[in-house]
Amino acid sequence: MNAAQLVREARKRHGLTQEQLAARASTSQAAISRIERGLVSPTVETLARLLDLMHEELVLDAREVDYGHDRTLYERTLSMTPSERIEHGAAFANFVQRNLGAASAP
Numbered sequence: 001m002n003a004a005q006l007v008r009e010a011r012k013r014h015g016l017t018q019e020q021l022a023a024r025a026s027t028s029q030a031a032i033s034r035i036e037r038g039l040v041s042p043t044v045e046t047l048a049r050l051l052d053l054m055h056e057e058l059v060l061d062a063r064e065v066d067y068g069h070d071r072t073l074y075e076r077t078l079s080m081t082p083s084e085r086i087e088h089g090a091a092f093a094n095f096v097q098r099n100l101g102a103a104s105a106p
Helices: 003-013 018-025 029-036 044-053 072-078 082-104
Strands: none
Touching: 003 018, 003 029, 003 044, 018 029, 018 044
16 A cells, blocks of 8 residues: 555544644645645654554555575675676576586486
């Protein structure tokens, strides 16, 4: 759910008009409208403040992503320069080519 949906749905749950929410937030109805239509993306602080004015709490959460594979090699390449990445990639390609050739030999 995006910020526009959060504000609009919370406002409607509390039976407030855009004008009423704007008055609580010391802003204009037009500003609330722009947020709710997604024309303006409020900062996290502004979003939390608007929700707080409606007695709601903004909860952000971060979780580790399971990519289904080990990311050690990927993370190691992030510290390499572009030329080191190319050199590393070429060495890997040569390794694979040599081993595929050996595996397919009778």
